[in-house]
Amino acid sequence: MDSESKLINLTIDGTEVSVPEGTTILKAAERLGIVIPRYCWHPGLSAPAQCRMCLVEVEGWPKPQPACVQQVQDGMVVNTDCVEARKARRGVIEFLLLNHPLDCPICDAAGQCMLQDYAHETGQLRRRAVEAKVVLGRDHVTPEIVYFADRCILCTRCVRFMDEIAQEPVLQVINRGHKGYIDTMTDELFEHPFSMNIVDVCPVGALVNEDFLFKARSWDLDQTASICPGCSQGCNVALGTKENRVVRLKPRFNPEVNSYWMCDHGRREVVRWGAGMRAEVPLVREAERLVPADWARALDATVEALRGVEGGAKAIVDPGASNESLYIVRRLMDQVGFDGGSFRVSSGPQQVLKGFPKLALREDRAANASGAEALGYGRVDDIYGAVRSHRGVLFVLEEGLDDAPEDFADGSALFVYIGSVLSPAARKADIVLPSPSFAEMDGTFTNFEGRVQRFTQGLRPPGLARPIWMSGSVVLARLGGGEPFTSAAAAFAALAEEFTAFSGLSYEKIGLTGAVSAAAESGATAS
Amino acid sequence: MAYPYEHPREERMLSRYFGEVDAIGIDGWIERGGYTALEKALGTAQDDVIQVVKDSGLRGRGGAGFPAGLKWSFMPKDGKAPSYVACNADESEPGTFKDRELMRWTPHQVIEGIIIASYAVRAQHAYIYIRGEFVDIVRVLNGAVVEAYERGYLGMNILGSGYDLDLTVHTGAGAYIAGEETGLLNSLEGRRAEPRVKPPFPAQKGAFGMPTTVNNVETLASVPHIVLNGADWYRQWGTEKSPGTKLFSCCGHLQRPGNYEVPLDFSLKELVYDLCGGPPEGRELLGVIPGGSSVPILTVDELDCEVSYEGIEAAGSFLGSGGLIAMDDSTCMVRAVRRMVEFYAHESCGQCTPCREGTSWLTKILRRIERGDGREEDIPLLLDVGSNMAGSTICPLSDSAAVPVVSSIQKFEDEYMAHIRDGSCTAKR
Numbered sequence: 041m042d043s044e045s046k047l048i049n050l051t052i053d054g055t056e057v058s059v060p061e062g063t064t065i066l067k068a069a070e071r072l073g074i075v076i077p078r079y080c081w082h083p084g085l086s087a088p089a090q091c092r093m094c095l096v097e098v099e100g101w102p103k104p105q106p107a108c109v110q111q112v113q114d115g116m117v118v119n120t121d122c123v124e125a126r127k128a129r130r131g132v133i134e135f136l137l138l139n140h141p142l143d144c145p146i147c148d149a150a151g152q153c154m155l156q157d158y159a160h161e162t163g164q165l166r167r168r169a170v171e172a173k174v175v176l177g178r179d180h181v182t183p184e185i186v187y188f189a190d191r192c193i194l195c196t197r198c199v200r201f202m203d204e205i206a207q208e209p210v211l212q213v214i215n216r217g218h219k220g221y222i223d224t225m226t227d228e229l230f231e232h233p234f235s236m237n238i239v240d241v242c243p244v245g246a247l248v249n250e251d252f253l254f255k256a257r258s259w260d261l262d263q264t265a266s267i268c269p270g271c272s273q274g275c276n277v278a279l280g281t282k283e284n285r286v287v288r289l290k291p292r293f294n295p296e297v298n299s300y301w302m303c304d305h306g307r308r309e310v311v312r313w314g315a316g317m318r319a320e321v322p323l324v325r326e327a328e329r330l331v332p333a334d335w336a337r338a339l340d341a342t343v344e345a346l347r348g349v350e351g352g353a354k355a356i357v358d359p360g361a362s363n364e365s366l367y368i369v370r371r372l373m374d375q376v377g378f379d380g381g382s383f384r385v386s387s388g389p390q391q392v393l394k395g396f397p398k399l400a401l402r403e404d405r406a407a408n409a410s411g412a413e414a415l416g417y418g419r420v421d422d423i424y425g426a427v428r429s430h431r432g433v434l435f436v437l438e439e440g441l442d443d444a445p446e447d448f449a450d451g452s453a454l455f456v457y458i459g460s461v462l463s464p465a466a467r468k469a470d471i472v473l474p475s476p477s478f479a480e481m482d483g484t485f486t487n488f489e490g491r492v493q494r495f496t497q498g499l500r501p502p503g504l505a506r507p508i509w510m511s512g513s514v515v516l517a518r519l520g521g522g523e524p525f526t527s528a529a530a531a532f533a534a535l536a537e538e539f540t541a542f543s544g545l546s547y548e549k550i551g552l553t554g555a556v557s558a559a560a561e562s563g564a565t566a567s
Numbered sequence: 568m569a570y571p572y573e574h575p576r577e578e579r580m581l582s583r584y585f586g587e588v589d590a591i592g593i594d595g596w597i598e599r600g601g602y603t604a605l606e607k608a609l610g611t612a613q614d615d616v617i618q619v620v621k622d623s624g625l626r627g628r629g630g631a632g633f634p635a636g637l638k639w640s641f642m643p644k645d646g647k648a649p650s651y652v653a654c655n656a657d658e659s660e661p662g663t664f665k666d667r668e669l670m671r672w673t674p675h676q677v678i679e680g681i682i683i684a685s686y687a688v689r690a691q692h693a694y695i696y697i698r699g700e701f702v703d704i705v706r707v708l709n710g711a712v713v714e715a716y717e718r719g720y721l722g723m724n725i726l727g728s729g730y731d732l733d734l735t736v737h738t739g740a741g742a743y744i745a746g747e748e749t750g751l752l753n754s755l756e757g758r759r760a761e762p763r764v765k766p767p768f769p770a771q772k773g774a775f776g777m778p779t780t781v782n783n784v785e786t787l788a789s790v791p792h793i794v795l796n797g798a799d800w801y802r803q804w805g806t807e808k809s810p811g812t813k814l815f816s817c818c819g820h821l822q823r824p825g826n827y828e829v830p831l832d833f834s835l836k837e838l839v840y841d842l843c844g845g846p847p848e849g850r851e852l853l854g855v856i857p858g859g860s861s862v863p864i865l866t867v868d869e870l871d872c873e874v875s876y877e878g879i880e881a882a883g884s885f886l887g888s889g890g891l892i893a894m895d896d897s898t899c900m901v902r903a904v905r906r907m908v909e910f911y912a913h914e915s916c917g918q919c920t921p922c923r924e925g926t927s928w929l930t931k932i933l934r935r936i937e938r939g940d941g942r943e944e945d946i947p948l949l950l951d952v953g954s955n956m957a958g959s960t961i962c963p964l965s966d967s968a969a970v971p972v973v974s975s976i977q978k979f980e981d982e983y984m985a986h987i988r989d990g991s992c993t994a995k996r
Contacts, residue, residue, distance in 0.1 A: 089764045090918040092959050103958040109764055131955030135924035168948055171931040194917060213759070216742070217915035218927035 050116040065107035065118055066094055076120050077129060077158050079243045080195040081108040084300040084396075085204060091195050093158070095128040096120045104128050130162045137167075139174045139218075141190045149245030151258035155193060156244075176221060181211070182235045184250050184304075189221045192246035198222060198238035205301065205395035206234050222246070233391040233401055236304045240290060249288070251311070256282045264498030265292060265552050267485050269313070269360050269478050270306030272404040274487030276553065277302060279310070279479055279498040286310055286479055286498065294553050297491065301393060303401040310479075316461050319474035320503025330467060335504060339511065342471050343518045345454045346372070351432025352379035356423045358438035358459075359383045359406035362483030363492070363542070364531040365475070366408070366415045368512035369437045369458065375519050376433050381417040382426040383439070385409050402488055407478075411486035414541035414560075424448060437508065438475065441465035458508045475508050476501035482528035483507075484550065490561070492545055493554035574827060574842045578804060578812045581788050582828045585672045591707065593714040596675040602720055604791035608683045609728040611794075614644075616687040620790060622798035624810040629655055629746075629783030630859065630888045632809075632876045635790075641770035642688040642778050649692070650778040652685040653755065654787055656697035657739055657746035660859035661910060663890030665814035666784035668826050670697070670704045673788070674711035678734065680787030682720060683794055685732050688780050692733045696751050699738040708736050743914035747962045748781040750916065761916045762962035783888075785814060805831030809875035813889055817843045820850060820895035829874065835882070836870040839893060850895040854978065858887020860907045861967035863974035864894075884974075899994040900982040904975045905933035911968035922965035925956040929972055936983060939990035946976060946983060 045060040052069050059068045064087075066076050079091035087108045095104035099117040104124055119125060137159060144150045176189035196213060199222065203209040210230040214223045224230050239247045261280040268275040268289060275298040280288040289310045291302040322338030323330040333341070353373035357366055373381065391401040413419065420426050424445055427434055434452040436459065441448070444465035449455045457469035460477050475481075480501040486492050509531040513524040525531040529547040536542040540559040549555050573579075573586075584590035590599055608616050621636030642650060654677065658666040670677055677695075685693045697705055712734050715721045723731045737755055739745045745754040749763035752774045773779020789811060793801045802810045809831040815838060818824045822844030829838060839845065839855060846852045854864045857874070862885040872882040879886045894903060912926035929952060932945055953969035960966075976983060982993045 088918065089961060090920070092920050095959060106764075127955070128959055131959065132920050135920050135928070135955070138924050138928055169928060170942075171928070171935070193920070194923065213917065215917075216759070217912060217917040218923050220917040220923070 048112045048114050048116075050112050050114070050118060052118045053120055059112055061112075063112050065096060065098075065105070065110050065112060065116075068112050069107065069118070069120060074120055076107045077154075077161075078108055079154060079193055080197065082197050082200075082241055082300075085197060085200045085241070088196060088200070091132065091193065093129060093132050095125060095132075097122050097124045126162070129158070130164070133159050133162045134164065134168070136193050138169050138171075139190065140193075141173065141175075143191070146254075147188075147191065147245040148248040148253055149191075149242070149258070153245060154243040174218070179223075180229055180250075181222070181224065181238075181247070182229055182231055185235060185239060186248050186250050186253065187222060188246050188248065191244050192222060193244055194220050194222070195243060196222075197241040197243065198247055201238050201241050202232070205237070205393060206232055207394035208232055211238070233303050233305065234301060234393050236307055237291070237301050240300070251308075252288050255287050256280070261287065262498065264479075264496055266479065266495040266498060267407065267493050268302060268306040268310065269407040269485070270303070270309040270405065271402040272406060272409055272488035273298065273400060273402050274407060274485055274491065274493050274554070275302040275306060275399070276493065277306070277310075281479075281498045284499050286313060292552075296398070297487070297493075297554065298399045299396045301396060301399055303391065303393070303399075305388075305401050305405075313477055313479060318460055318502045318505070319462050319472060320505060322474060322504065323469070323472035325470045330469070330472065335506065335511065338471060338473060339514055339518075342456065342473070342515050345456075345470065346376055346433065346515070346519060349376055349433055349453050351430070351453055352377035353433040353435060354379050354427050354430045355381035355417070355435040355437065356427060356439045356441075357381055357383045357412055357417055357436075358440070359385050359404070359409040359412050360478065361408060361412070361438045362478065362481070362495075362509075362528075363408065363411040363415065363486060363535060364483050364509040364528050365437060365458075365507065366412055366417065367531060367535040367539075368509045368516070369435050370415050370417075371516055371521060372512055373433070373435060375516065375521060378416070379430070379432060380426065381435075382420040382423050383409070383412050383417050384420060384423045404488065407487075408485040410488060410490060411484070411492075414486060414490075414539060415535075427452075436466065436469070458512075460505065473508060473511055474503065474505040476505045480505070481507045483509075484528075484532060486541070487554075489556070490541065491554045491556050492542060492550055494547060494550050494552065574823075576837075576842060577828050578830050579828050580792055580804075580812045581669060581673075581676070581785065581814060582826065585668060585826070587672070590673060591671075591711075593675055593711065593718060596673070601675050602679055602718075604795035605679050605682055605720060606726060608686055608794050609726055609730060613687050613689060616683065616794060619798050620687070620793055623793045623801040624798070624808070625786065625789055625793060625801070626809065626876065627783055628785035628789070628813065628889070629748075630660065630861070630885075632886060635782060635786050638770070638782070639684065639688050639780055641768065642690075642780055643770075644689065646689050648777050649775075650688065650690045651774045651780075652681060652688060652690045652693040653748075653751060653774060653779055653781045654681050654693065654695045654784060655746060655748060655751055655781050656695050656701075656784045657751060658701075658784070658888075659698060659743040659746040659914075660861060660888045660890050661907065662816060662818055662856065662859050662892040663888040664816045664818075665826050665889060667701060667704055669784050669788050669814070670701075670708055674707050675715070676788045676791065677708075677784055678711055678715050678720070680790040681734060682715075682725070682732060683790050684780065684782060684787055686730055690780070691731060692735070694755060694774070695734070695736045696745070696755055697736060697738055698745070699740050705736060705738055712736060742916070743910075744916045744962070744964060747964070750962065751781060752779065759916065761918050762964075764961055806873065806875045806877070808877050809886075813874070813886075815874070815889045815891050817891045817893065819891075819893035820846050820852070820897070821893050822847060831873070831875045832878075833874050835865075835872050835874050835879065838874060839870060839891070843893070846893065846895040850897065853894045853896050853898050853900070855894070856884070856890075856892040856971075858885050859890035860892065860910070861963070861970055862887045863970055864978060866978050896995045899937075899992045900975050900979040901933060901937050901986050901992075902994075904971045905930065905937050907971045908933055908968055911964060915964060915968070919960035919965060921956045921959045922968070925952055925965060926968045928952060929956075929968065933972070936986050939986060941983070941987035943984075943987055945987065946980065949973075950976060
């Protein structure tokens, strides 16, 4: 048998195209850049062909065909924008708007709504229906998700997500025909670790996240490609930001990591990220008091303090810190003698997404434990025990130190705190270098399977906060450790030279979907 | 008890024993020649059974009229996968009540047909999917199935032939759309009775994802006669394209409503005026729906045709399920159509947008016209909504709902206009 599948030649809107046998008209059209309108079809779900929005004309066929399921045939001539197809689409839009409340001004989905888009596209001057609209109402389906039944177009994407991907078929169409609506069979709220994906798949504003409700208009959000820091899975996400705050997180398609999905835990985590009293300026200890300083003074103090200090360097790092930050701290430690760095990882139960088992909310609730390990830090249960009675330099990177013992860092010759929030223990530092949260800078995380993925800056960091790969590299340069880095990419390039887990990788290679280094991959296969 | 609606001009092949209580039990049925067709079939190669049904020209009696033998021949012959036969006894088309009588009076005629069909298509399990409202009929069938097991017509090694078959009677839960064959299969599997996208067709992927043949009760009941007497014998009735006899469930404004079995070349006009006795005294017929509410209405002037599939089609309607509904001049056509469309709005499964929304919109417009709040532009609106609903959905329910609206406007527009312009009704009460 020929391993290559057979190619089918057909014509779509006057252009010839060749696609593998079994391709649908909808997919074949996308190759030509023709987007056939659709509601019920979603790339990650089965195709029930029920919204009838994607009807197209196939010349010589008696009826318009649903492009989402109709497979291509040799010599087929498809028209997606002819009179017949347009009439079918206009008809469907008119039907959908019969009872739709058109409450776009207060709808969360306005601006990102497929009904709005297509209704606009097929625009009708006059409404032909004089009948009163049916008013249904709204209700919670989970404690966080509200269902607006009036807006629902019954595409069943949410039902199919719960059935096929979550594999917990809790949602159903209740009743039939025009009396149908979406609910659980028992009329009770349901809970599922991946429930918020039903909000993402909803093509209209029927399912909305109460947390986001009335927070922002979708068009006011800036979108930034990022990585969810909620666990070691490393879901690719888009940060939705407004007025320098992250207001929501949406999954970004990556077939290798998270497909179209992500868990609820990650979404809840990120909107809390960077909250609290932020460290905004460098602080330097002078006569037992921490006093604000500008970067020139802070760096001078750091360089001076590190010169000639004895007793080696230990570190406590946070596994949510980027590879670049971890790398610079490691280099600074090397300057005075690396004596071991440790981190702890908070954990929770693993939750696998059954219909896409590559994706799970991992036990490790930190984004970069793998990266920290690759850079020579060790995972320990008791981070404080590892530095007790340490007499040399102590670096702490982003670890909150909320539960530090009274005598924490008391014996250290020098305590440098690099982080974004200052706990009482962090205030014992000799030098505080304020750093941005992950959403406020560029960087990379290494996920649980060694995949290195980039995140990009979505927010302005507060005050004078500056990434440690930048400020630390200046210190290094002055201590004789090479040139300062002017970008996260340069910091990563140096890191990739030095550590085999990253060898051969660069920001270009990683792109926006991530990459695994050849060394890490062969290591993985060898073990 | 004699069956109340007999007429000497009938050709009673299927309905011969209607009214004979003795024919219901298996002993009475065997006395009347029952299960001899099964014996003959089991001694014949499967493909030869399919061939004789093909040659007979028997067409599906559920409504679509698809050739039964051809449908059977789509089933895989390798016997690798489990395969099924489903007898469609959902009989939900408004105006149709022939399958109910076939099962009530001659359950073994139906069961024998199912066993022969199952043997021919190499199925190991057959189902009778029957509408749940037929509580009494379900009892009759269950009793008949037990009898058939006891006599060795069902179960392992049927009549020593080596062929095994189980038969299960499965009751529906009250949905019109469960009578659509793929909706039936979903319902049989315990899902919502929502029609499936075709292809794949049931013969490729039917019940439980396996090859399945779905046939109407009347189709299957005709099979033993054909197997026993041959294709040529069956072709003595009807026309080239529509051989055999067919039961017509006649209801509405008729002197003698009921089930009548006639050859398919019988005259529709005579069926209505002679067998059924025409409209009640002092009334004129307004129109006749010949094949269940899903087919276009014929006016009295259009009744001069054969009841064959092609004959009624030429007259402008369809044979459908054979559910004939007669309406006399006391009928308000707008109201009758509104009631029919209301039914479809109630029964739409709601998957496809045009059907879900269109059926309820049509109902609302018709209600408005009926109560005298219609507008002249509602007529073109009804027609356009109907055309947006037709041919654009997974199953034909959407088309069915548009049919009475469109055909009644074409033929009885005056009645609509009377409601719209004068707020009056042309019905003679």
